[in-house]
Amino acid sequence: MPHLPKKYGLRVKNMIYWYNYKRREASPPGHFRKGVNQMPINSCKCIDQWKELQPILERRRHEAGALIPVLQEAQKLYGHLSIDLMAYIAAQMNLAPAKVLGVATFYTQFRLQPVGKHLILLCQGTACHVNGSAAIEAALLDELGVDENEITADGLFTLTNVACLGCCSLSPVMMIGETAHGSLTPDTARQIIRGIRTKEAKA
Numbered sequence: 001m002p003h004l005p006k007k008y009g010l011r012v013k014n015m016i017y018w019y020n021y022k023r024r025e026a027s028p029p030g031h032f033r034k035g036v037n038q039m040p041i042n043s044c045k046c047i048d049q050w051k052e053l054q055p056i057l058e059r060r061r062h063e064a065g066a067l068i069p070v071l072q073e074a075q076k077l078y079g080h081l082s083i084d085l086m087a088y089i090a091a092q093m094n095l096a097p098a099k100v101l102g103v104a105t106f107y108t109q110f111r112l113q114p115v116g117k118h119l120i121l122l123c124q125g126t127a128c129h130v131n132g133s134a135a136i137e138a139a140l141l142d143e144l145g146v147d148e149n150e151i152t153a154d155g156l157f158t159l160t161n162v163a164c165l166g167c168c169s170l171s172p173v174m175m176i177g178e179t180a181h182g183s184l185t186p187d188t189a190r191q192i193i194r195g196i197r198t199k200e201a202k203a
């Protein structure tokens with residue numbers, strides 16, 4: 001399970017409070033019972049805020065096992081899964097907020113905080129570790145000028161350390177978007193970042 005940012009942990013209570021508040025607001029007088037899902041579909045007043053997500057919710061909200069694809073789509077649309085967004089999905093899919101939160105925090109593909117345009121997933125698995133991932137991380141953080149999980153000043157990059165990416169023969173390896181960059185050295189890692197910056201400057 002990925003590390004949960006401290007401030008995020010403190011906000012889990014807020015998520016559950018928010019969820020209960022919305023259900024209370026949407027339930028007919030006297031019908032709200034804590035701990036029971038009874039929020040009517042589409043009754044939430046914040047539906048406009050997440051309207052791009054509605055088509056997939058309409059299609060899949062009653063489907064078993066649809067939570068992961070819905071979260072993937074939500075992340076694609078909004079960049080990350082905020083507390084409010086997860087609470088909204090929980091209410092709309094008639095799921096407990098803790099279940100949505102549990103899935104979102106279990107899989108490293110889900111991001112709970114905003115990230116830069118290019119998310120760098122640097123592998124710290126065993127093969128990458130023994131082949132020098134620590135030196136790659138130091139070079140990348142120096143090149144980017146930020147700490148892990150922070151967004152660079154130009155909004156372009158965030159670096160996150162992850163466990164095995166599943167391509168150990170390429171170790172040490174990082175993924176940027178859909179592309180795996182393998183057999184890294186501190187120098188090649190820096191060059192890759194500079195290359196992306198140059199392309200972005202021309203775009």
Ligand code: FES
Binds near residue numbers: 128129169
């Ligand atoms: S340990 Fe890095 S890809 Fe497997």
